[in-house]
Amino acid sequence: MHKVRLNILGLSVSQTQSGAYALVLAEEEGDRRIPIIIGPVEAQAIAIQLEGLKPPRPLTHDLFKNVAIAFDIHVSEVVIYKLEEGIFFSELVCETGAQQIRVDSRTSDAVALALRFKCPIYTTEEILRKAGIILDPESPSDVEFTRQQTNENKPESEFERYNETELNEMLDQSINNEDYERASRIRDELNRRKK
DSSP states (O other), X not given: OOEEEEEEEEEEEOSSSTTOEEEEEEETTSSEEEEEEEOXXXXXXXXXXXXXXXXXXXOHHHHHHHHHHHTTOEEEEEEEEEEETTEEXXXXXXXXXXXXXXXXXXXXXXXXXXXXXXXXXXXXXXXXXXHOEEOOTTOTTSOOOOGGGGGTTSOTTTTTTSOHHHHHHHHHHHHHTTOHHHHHHHHHHHHHHHO
């Protein structure tokens, strides 16, 4: 099986399913994109890692990583190996010592774990042919897939009146309260000010 490496392009609010998100994976050496519809909990687990936020207590994917490390198990790669009736099938390729084990996984969970283990994500050419789309950057009807779109209904200047010290305090408070969506918006505002 020839594997094609994918990178995470971003998350977007799903235009087709209320309350869902689109995880967009991009072919590393090409123009094709794979949009995968995922739930809000999985989107949050991915967004937290993309934003570099540190929750005060481990989330489920962090717990999985901690247990795996405690038992000397390393996730070396994630493979999206099948597409059937619009559902993507993935597996974690795990290594412990000289042994390699493949574990079935939902794609959203596999991607969340790939981020935590800093391992590559692959798919097959066949899946890219079936599900891959090429977005025309010149077309206004195409959606720009970025993490910021998860906040598209929030006013851009929501935190404009606060200084950086106040924003950092609010960020810490949001993380402690496990309000990661708000923490992400605050982090975006702090990053915007650094530019």
